[in-house]
Amino acid sequence: MTQLAEKLHPWVASGRPAGGPRWLQDLRERGAVTFSALGFPTVRDEEWRFTNVAPIAGGDFELGGASTGLSPARVDGLPYAASAAHRVVVVNGRFSPELSRVSGLPRGVTAGSLGAAINGELQADREIVQRYVGQLADFNTRAFAALNTAFLEDGGYVHVPDGLILEDPIQILFVSANETAAPTVSYPRCLIVLGDRSQARVVETYVSAADAVTLTNAVTEVFVGEGAVLDHYKVQQESEQAFHLGAMHVHATRSANFSSHSFSLGGRFVRNDVLATLDGEGAEVTLNGLYLADGDRLVDNHTTIDHARPHCPSHEVYKGILGGHAKAVFNGKIIVRQDAQKTDAKQTNRALLLSDDALIHTKPQLEIFADDVKCTHGAAIGQLDEDALFYLRARGLTYYEARDMLIHAFAGEILERVKIEPLKEELESQLYSQLARDLAEVDAA
Amino acid sequence: MLEVKNLHVRAEGKEILRGIDLSVNVGEVHAIMGPNGSGKSTLARALSGHPEYEVTGGTVLFDGKDLLEMDPDQRAREGIFMAFQYPVEIAGVNNAYFLKAALNAKRKHHGQPELDAVEFMQLIREKAKDLDIDQSMLSRSVNEGFSGGEKKRNEIFQMTLLEPTLAILDETDSGLDIDALKIVAKGVNAMRSPERATIVVTHYQRLLDYIVPDFVHVLSGGRIVKSGGKELALELESKGYGWIETGAEPVQA
Numbered sequence: 001m002t003q004l005a006e007k008l009h010p011w012v013a014s015g016r017p018a019g020g021p022r023w024l025q026d027l028r029e030r031g032a033v034t035f036s037a038l039g040f041p042t043v044r045d046e047e048w049r050f051t052n053v054a055p056i057a058g059g060d061f062e063l064g065g066a067s068t069g070l071s072p073a074r075v076d077g078l079p080y081a082a083s084a085a086h087r088v089v090v091v092n093g094r095f096s097p098e099l100s101r102v103s104g105l106p107r108g109v110t111a112g113s114l115g116a117a118i119n120g121e122l123q124a125d126r127e128i129v130q131r132y133v134g135q136l137a138d139f140n141t142r143a144f145a146a147l148n149t150a151f152l153e154d155g156g157y158v159h160v161p162d163g164l165i166l167e168d169p170i171q172i173l174f175v176s177a178n179e180t181a182a183p184t185v186s187y188p189r190c191l192i193v194l195g196d197r198s199q200a201r202v203v204e205t206y207v208s209a210a211d212a213v214t215l216t217n218a219v220t221e222v223f224v225g226e227g228a229v230l231d232h233y234k235v236q237q238e239s240e241q242a243f244h245l246g247a248m249h250v251h252a253t254r255s256a257n258f259s260s261h262s263f264s265l266g267g268r269f270v271r272n273d274v275l276a277t278l279d280g281e282g283a284e285v286t287l288n289g290l291y292l293a294d295g296d297r298l299v300d301n302h303t304t305i306d307h308a309r310p311h312c313p314s315h316e317v318y319k320g321i322l323g324g325h326a327k328a329v330f331n332g333k334i335i336v337r338q339d340a341q342k343t344d345a346k347q348t349n350r351a352l353l354l355s356d357d358a359l360i361h362t363k364p365q366l367e368i369f370a371d372d373v374k375c376t377h378g379a380a381i382g383q384l385d386e387d388a389l390f391y392l393r394a395r396g397l398t399y400y401e402a403r404d405m406l407i408h409a410f411a412g413e414i415l416e417r418v419k420i421e422p423l424k425e426e427l428e429s430q431l432y433s434q435l436a437r438d439l440a441e442v443d444a445a
Numbered sequence: 446m447l448e449v450k451n452l453h454v455r456a457e458g459k460e461i462l463r464g465i466d467l468s469v470n471v472g473e474v475h476a477i478m479g480p481n482g483s484g485k486s487t488l489a490r491a492l493s494g495h496p497e498y499e500v501t502g503g504t505v506l507f508d509g510k511d512l513l514e515m516d517p518d519q520r521a522r523e524g525i526f527m528a529f530q531y532p533v534e535i536a537g538v539n540n541a542y543f544l545k546a547a548l549n550a551k552r553k554h555h556g557q558p559e560l561d562a563v564e565f566m567q568l569i570r571e572k573a574k575d576l577d578i579d580q581s582m583l584s585r586s587v588n589e590g591f592s593g594g595e596k597k598r599n600e601i602f603q604m605t606l607l608e609p610t611l612a613i614l615d616e617t618d619s620g621l622d623i624d625a626l627k628i629v630a631k632g633v634n635a636m637r638s639p640e641r642a643t644i645v646v647t648h649y650q651r652l653l654d655y656i657v658p659d660f661v662h663v664l665s666g667g668r669i670v671k672s673g674g675k676e677l678a679l680e681l682e683s684k685g686y687g688w689i690e691t692g693a694e695p696v697q698a
Contacts, residue, residue: 386496391533391587394493395547395603396521396554405546409537409586 009036015063017153020118021126024152027134031149038143050329050361051271051300056243061185061215063151064092068177070209075099075175079237079430080205083423084171086111091175091209093186094154102170108161111170114189115154128159128193136221137249142273144245148187148219155189158202162195162225169201169420176238178212185215192232194256196225202232203423206246208239208266215243222248224256226280231259231419237266237430240295247273254280254309261418262318263427264291264299265434271300278305278312278340289318290414292431293326293358294438300329307340307373314344319414320351321407322358323438332377333365340370347377352384352410354442400443407435446471446508446642447492447611453502454484454491460501461487463667469611472639476653476678477646479664480686485646486530488664489615492644493527494520507611521547522554526609528600530616535587540599543587544569548606569606576602576632594625601632612636613644618652630655650682663689 012032018025040057041048068091075081075089088111089099095113102111110117110125117125118133133152139145156172178184192202206216216238224230238244244267252258264270270293276285291299305314320328328351336343351360364377384406392402411431418424447469454462461484469475479485491498492505494517505512512520535543549559560568569583576598588596597617604612617629633643633656645656653661653675661677662669663686670689671677681689 385533385535387533388535390495390517391529391535392538392543392547393516393518394495394521394527394529395543395607396518396550397546398518398550399516401546401550402518405538405543406535409535412537 007036008032009039011147012036012150016151020153021130023130024118028150028152031139031146031152034139035143035146035150038141038146041143047302050327051298055269056215056245059183059215061183062180064176064178064184064186064214066092066094068092068179068209070096070099070175070177072099074209075173078173078175078207078209080207080235080423080426081173083203083205083420083426084169086168086170088112088156088170088172089175090154090156090172090188091177092184093151093188095156106164106166108164109166110157110159112157113154114157114191117157117191125157125159129157129191132193132221132223133189133191136223136251137219137247142247144217145219145247148189148217151187152189155191156204157190158192158200160194160198160200162198164195164198166198166200169203171203171205174204174206174216174218175209176206176214176216176242177209178214179210180212183213183215185217188216188218190218190220192220192222192230194224194228194230197227198225199229200231201420202230203235203420204233205235205237206244207237208242211239211241213241214238216245218244218246220246220248222250222258224250224252224258226253227255229257233261233263233418233420233423234272235263235265235423235427236270236272239266240268240297242267243269245271248275250274250276250285252276252278252280252283252285255282256280257284259286260288261414262287262289262301264289264301265430267297267299269298271302273302275304276306276314277308278314279308281309281311283309283312285312285314287314287316287318288414288417290411291318291320291328292434293320293328294323294441296325298327302329302331302333304333304335305345307334307336307343307345309339310341310343312340312343314346316347317414318349319410320360321354321411321435322351322360323354323442325355325357327358328360330360330362331365332363333367334375334377336368336370336373336375338369341372343370343373343375345373345375349377349379350410351381352407353382354438355445404439407439408432411435448506449503450505451503452488452491452500452505454487455499455501456487456497461667462491464503465667465669467662467669469642469644471610471642473660474637474643474645474656474658476658476661477644477664478648478650478661478678478681481648483664484667485648485664486615489527489613489644489646492613493517493525518550522551524610525613526604526607526611527613527615528597528604528617530619532588532596532600534589534591536589538587540585540587541566541569541583544603544606547603551607572602572605575635576605577628578602593620594622597621598625598628601629605632605636608636610640611642611644613646615646616648618647618649626652627655650678653678665689
């Protein structure tokens with residue numbers, strides 16, 4: 001054990017959680033060893049070419065504390081706190097029963113603590129957790145997934161049993177709470193499992209309780225059973241000093257329908273990974289994304305859709321609005337395996353640059369091994385459409401009114417797909433007030 | 446109402462209009478005709494303030510004000526409306542929402558109270574019926590996925606809603622079948638009044654069977670080479686543009 005510890009990377013050498021069932025201890029150990037072998041990625045790594053993690057690797061982050069003294073009223077005042085009827089609150093990676101509101105869930109549905117599911121009294125949950133945690137999120141080549149796994153202890157857990165249609169959405173609210181001057185890190189983990197033919201909407205929101213330096217290294221694992229329908233939302237709006245590394249690994253089985261809506265509005269350094277495997281005939285995946293960045297912020301979205309079976313459609317639309325000196329990366333990989341005939345994959349990526357100093361690196365990446373498939377991709381980067389601007393002005397709208405209308409329309413295409421009304425309204429107001437700030441800056445320049 | 450004097454306009458590095466003189470009074474309908482490349486559409490776009498059309502000389506007064514000093518949106522609020530030859534598709538901007546913003550921008554400019562959603566919907570439902578505009582067109586994105594005829598009807602619909610004092614139709618008839626053409630003409634004729642004027646830019650005489658002009662001007666080589674009454678349009682129809690162009694300098698050799 002001491003020999004092993006010597007070989008471990010300093011980030012995982014100490015301070016890791018202990019205890020829990022044997023499989024969990026083994027999993028953490030594998031995470032730690034794998035992370036130590038991989039180390040932090042560098043820009044020589046193709047997946048991280050434009051995103052230099054040196055500010056994270058070189059940072060001195062303490063593990064975020066468990067007791068942060070957050071009151072329910074304080075949580076209620078956080079953005080998106082009222083997005084859904086059921087609310088699971090995870091503070092610095094740990095479930096908070098006092099801040100959560102999950103009563104009144106239909107029988108058989110579990111929404112709450114991942115740690116409780118791992119160690120709890122319910123054998124069914126213990127089995128589900130053991131079956132999927134660490135199995136859906138492949139961390140053999142992914143350093144940050146390995147790092148998260150090394151610290152795996154708690155987080156969010158949602159399970160919807162076979163055949164159950166859950167009407168009310170479930171929200172998992174992840175709060176980064178740093179009450180100290182020193183930078184802190186948290187490793188939230190989330191598992192969402194939908195039984196066959198079930199249906200649910202799950203919202204993950206990531207926010208900060210204070211304007212402090214935090215690192216969130218989150219991993220979400222999603223299993224969508226046969227014929228199940230999951231509408232998933234992720235809203236990331238942490239503080240302007242926050243580092244956010246979030247990866248979601250999705251496994252969609254036969255005739256499953258999975259939709260992801262990713263909104264990235266905050267943080268100083270943000271990397272979102274979505275990896276969806278279509279592992280059953282007729283499974284369908286939709287990935288929608290909208291990101292906004294200004295100042296010196298960085299937003300990197302990497303998506304992978306892995307078509308492993310025939311007759312699976314996938315749809316992907318990612319849009320970004322960049323101002324100031326913001327930098328964005330979009331990398332959309334679509335893999336079509338040899339077996340995945342009749343795949344129909346469509347990817348669109350658009351970005352609007354509001355300033356001359358904003359920058360985006362965008363890359364579609366198609367790896368096709370089947371011959372009877374339909375794959376299309378398109379990217380458009382640039383300023384607002386001059387013809388559209390003139391058309392609106394020719395009807396009496398000022399330049400500013402016309403511009404704002406076009407920008408709102410650009411974002412609206414993604415916003416209008418949000419099927420949870422309170423969430424949509426708050427997203428609109430957060431997005432538009434941020435945009436108004438950015439545009440005022442553009443106009444002042 | 447509109448006084449154009451010696452107007453010179455450049456576009457894409459070429460001088461297209463080379464000294465246009467045109468005087469339009471209230472209550473009049475003027476037709477601007479001419480062969481392809483004569484500068485008809487350039488005149489329409491320059492008057493509406495299109496940024497790609499650079500005025501290099503001349504003056505334009507609109508109701509006594511210097512039109513060339515105004516931004517395109519100011520011109521619109523002052524009462525100029527151009528029906529686009531190629532209406533722009535704007536994804537994500539709801540047609541009704543856009544029309545309400547445009548109408549209220551104009552009303553505000555003229556010191557009238559803005560219409561609320563209910564008043565506005567009532568108004569556009571009435572107007573839409575007159576022009577055989579399907580209600581569903583109002584809730585769709587501006588011009589997105591509209592057929593050619595729907596786009597042109599939408600232009601005329603906007604015109605009847607915004608009630609301009611000077612309407613400029615830039616080849617609104619091109620690509621329209623006879624039924625759509627009649628609807629467009631009906632919309633334009635309904636707007637004719639002693640307080641308004643219309644400039645109809647067209648390549649063909651056909652539209653003028655339905656919108657009968659008071660004056661016809663023939664453009665060639667960036668200048669008005671002939672002006673007359675409505676009978677001039679018929680003459681052009683039977684003889685073609687050839688006889689007009691003889692003697693006129695072509696834009697390009």
